Structure formats: C-alpha cells, structure tokens
Amino acid sequence: MDTLQYLADGFSVAFQWHNLLFALVGVIIGTAVGVLPGIGPMSGVALLIPVTATITSGMPTSAAAASSIILLAGVYYGAMYGGSTTSILLNTPGESSSVVTTLDGYQMAQQGRAGAALAISAIGSFCAGIVALIGLILLAEPLSNVAVKFGPAEYFSLMLLGLAAVSGLAGKSMTKALIMTVLGLMLGTIGIDAVSGIARFTYDQPILYSGLEFLTVAVGLFALGEVFKTILEKDDETGAIAKIHRIMPTKQDMKDSALPIARGSLLGFFIGVLPGAGATLASFFSYMTEKKFSKNPETFGKGNIAGVAGPESANNAASGGAMIPLLTLGIPGSGTTAILMGALIMYNIQPGPLLFDEHPEVAWGLIASMLIGNLMLLVLNMPLVRVFAKIIETPKKYLLPLIVAISFFGVYAVQYTTFDLFLLLGCGVLGYLLSKNDYPVAPLVLALVLGPMIENNMRRALTISNGEFSIFFTKPLSLVFIIAAVAWLLVPLLLKLRGRKVIINEEG
C-alpha cells in the first residue's frame, strides 16, 4: 500500500517536535481567532503568514513550508472549533460558519446546558475532522493522478471554474462579485510578465516590478478592513456570557447527536470539496437536513442538541474537504484556502497534482498533522472551554491597535519596504469600504492568487493551438469545466429570476 507508506512518512514529519509545537500553536491561535468576533479565519491565517515565515526562515525550504502550512492549517480548522463558542455563549457567531449554531446553541445555554452544547460541538468537530481526513487520504492520490494528465487548456478552464464558483456564491450581487474577481485578476497582471519579461503597468516604478505582494493585499483587505470597521462602527457592548455548569454531555445527549454528527460530517465534507461552497453553506444545509430527519422538528430553535451537533460537524468537515481541491488540483475553493495557497507559493511550492510527488513531506505531513491537530483540539477544548470563553472578554481597545501593529510587523518583516505598509493601509480602507457595500473581497484575493497561473496557462494553451481560442472547447475535459463554470454563474441567476431565494455564502 503506497498510500499507507506515504501516510507513515507524513506522520514522521508531523511528529517532529517542532511540528507538533507548530500544530499546537496553530490550533490554539485558531480557536482564539474563532472565539474573537471580528477576526475570522481568513484574517487570522493572513496575519500569521509573515510570522511563520520568519520563524521558519532558518530551515530548508521544503521543511519550512511543511511547518508553516501545518501551523496555518491549524488556525483554519481551529477557528471552526472556536467559532461555536461565542455562538453558544453569547448568541454572536465568532465567524460566519457558526451562524446557525446560535439558533439552538444559545437556547441550550439559556437552559443551563451550555457545557453540553460546547462539548458536543467539540466532539462533532473532531469526528468531522477525522471523516474529512479519511476522505482526503482516499481521494488525494486518484485525483492527483487524474490531474497530472491535465494540459494548459484544462488548467485554464478548471481555474475559471474555481473563480466562477466563488463569484457565483459570494455576496448578494453577482455583478459585484464578478467585478471583484476581475479586479483581482488585474492586480495580478501588475509587474514583470513571467513569460516575456516585459514590465506591465509598472510606470517605471522599480517597486512594482515584482508585482503587488499578495500577502500585503490580503492582510490589508481582511485584517485591517475588519479593524477599521470595528473602530468606525462602535457596536453595542455584548450581553452577559452564559455560565458553563457541567461540561460532559449526558448519555442521552450523546445518543441524540451521534447520527446528526455522522450526517453532518459526510454532508459537510462533500460540500467542502465543491469549490465556492464553504463551511457556511455546509452548516446551513446540515441544519436543514437535521430538521427534516428529526422526529420532532418543532423543537429546533428551542435548544435541540441535534441543531448544534449537525452544523458544527458540517462546518469542520467542510474545512477539511476544502483542502482537497487545494492540494490535489492546486485550485483553492475559498478565500481562506486561497490564502493558504498563497503561503505555499511564497515558499516556491506549487500546490497541485505534482505536490504529492515533488513534496510528499509537505502534503502528507500536513494531512498527518491535521489528524494530530484535531485530536489536540478535542483534548484542549473539553477542559479548556472555560478559558477560551474568557478570551471573548479581551477588551477591544487593546486588541484593535495590536492587530494593526502585528500586521505592520508581519508585512515589514517579509517585504522590508515602507511601500508595502502604505499599500497595506490603502487596502485596509478599501477592504472596509468594499465589504461594507457588499462587494465581497474573497474573490479578489482568490483571483489575485490565481491570476498569473490563469494567464500563463491560457497563453501556453493558445501557443499550442496557434492562437485559436477553440482549444478550450474542443478538449473534452476543458469543455466540461467551462460548461460547469457557466452553469455555476447562470443557475443562481435563473433561480433568482424565478423568484427563489438563493442561499449565499458569506464566508470566504
């Protein structure tokens, strides 16, 4: 069994003491990020990229990339655990994928069952994480074997599909989402063209030759945008935090949530694999499914534990599932995975089918560390739930300026120019204005990461076909991707025309 051998190698990477430490730090920070309202997984991961980049700077590239991605992925799925805490205790979701958890979770807390709700969401998240990982392990090899056969035309169409999927589901207006996508692609063309070596849109400014740094843009748009929003819109002080009495769920609770957890995990995983449909959508669907399956649907919204267990498992499974297109195809399906991909590219490691051959220690090390990380989260979350709940009380007056300072440090430590600091501030203002007016910023970041790859593959394909655009439609796989991309954009539009309410994905 090749896969088992690779997995064993992966574990030997993940069990190196510094990688264990990285995973631990990642999941702790991730939980904190999930708990703190205002910082979502996306800004959390973006903020930590520069920090991990400096910590790992002394290591060989491949090992450094493995360690960084272990930490960053830990933040990503750790945030899924943490997000439920505020939903249950405060009725305010820490991030968008925990919105439905508030429905029954807060009710449970009101009835004095906060501990059980928290515990069941931790257990559910753990099971889901494991299901997603098994899926990842099973699908990774076959998928990347298929993807190896892709030519530039297939890649171009596949990336178009990725962009279309994210734009089609993001935000309230598809026009706005598409504008953001195109804008991201445009920003990606700034700098020296990789194929011909010609400077584009640089206007003789040497600082622009290497292009706009994706990290600066992402941190600015997400982290600073969020900070500026919180400073400008002083929100009302949050209400009282529900008390946690007893943490262990009762036998009846466990019995009631076993099936919802199983269903939520599977559902979440498959939704996560689809590009564009992220954790938020997964948790939403899971809630609806549970309500349908339940013998007494009227108890939903009044503290039914299945309404916590299902969605919480689903959002965690989705975050694991989202790693599949990223690792095997090199196509991030969401804002956060786009940022993870940007981090890998910073280390000169290209996610995609060749990742498993060229850098098995990165791919399998990450997979193995996710298993360990999920276990850590379960162990940490059960006894420490009270401690994490305390993080909610961190005063904003200290938190917000510190986030600005951390992003300054991060960007400067990687880029060494004050130009990037000004760019960072500019992106922060832009990020605030855009997301306030329903322009989703996740597609922009995704497009910025994918832009150069899309362009290169397009030009390579066109060079093969002597400039005939028909190459994208005559290759069968490429045609399938393009049809899927068009469908992804048209179907929601058609549904809207027929007056249906379309569920949108506000997470990145």
Added chain:
Amino acid sequence: MNKKFDQFAGVAFLLVGILFLVESQKISDSAYGSSVGPKIFPMWLGIILIALSIRLLYETFKIKSEESKKEKLQYKKFLIIFVSAVLYAFFLEKIGYVASTFLFLLIAFQTMERRKIISSLLISAFFAFGVYYLFSELLGGSLPGFPLV
C-alpha cells in the same frame, strides 16, 4: 446597501477598465512573435470590467433609492488612528521599530479609551520591545533598530 457608493464605484470601475484597455495597447508585443503576447490578457480584463461596471451602473439606476440608515460613525477615532498608522509607516525606518511601534500603540490605545495610561504604557512598551527582541535577537531577523541612539 448604499446607492451613492455603488454609482461612484461603478464609474470608478468603468474608468479602471478603460484605463486597462488603453494602457494594455501600449504594452509591446512579445519578442518571439507568438500571437499571444503579454497584452491579450489585460486587454480582455479591461473589456470585461467595462461591461461589468456598465451592468452595475444599470443595476443601481434600476433600484429605487431605498431608505438610507444614518449610522453614527466614529470618524474622529478612526482618523486619529489612521493618521497615526500612516505616520507609523513613514517613521518606521527613520526612528526605528521600537520607538515608532511604542508611540503608535500608545496613541491608538489612548484614542480608543482615554483612561488607564499606565496599562497603555506597559502594553505598548512590552509589545514593542518584546517583538523587537524576539525577532531581531532570537530569530536573527532584521528590523530597523535604534538609529537615533
């Protein structure tokens, strides 16, 4: 949703699209004579953005202006922090990391809440020195140190 912002943004995106279309024509064709030079991609992006922003403008004119909620925004706080962040970026290399970070944090903390000056001082100093020491001394990174000393 803010109709004014959308109209403004629509015009701005339209201009960006036109700019991209025009400027992409100035990019020289690639030397090796392939038919797909470096200007094709930006040119098409420009065209698509123009089309999309026209659609956005059309959408905003179609929507009847809705009641606009007046929110109280804390412009003063934001401006103070934003300006001090700009100054922070400007002075970072001139007066060094520790001094600029300390000053920025102190001003920002006090802007958020004008109380507890002692804890503001302590946290700012701790963060500025801590990051500098950890990063420059322990990890061997480079940050602008103390140019004035």
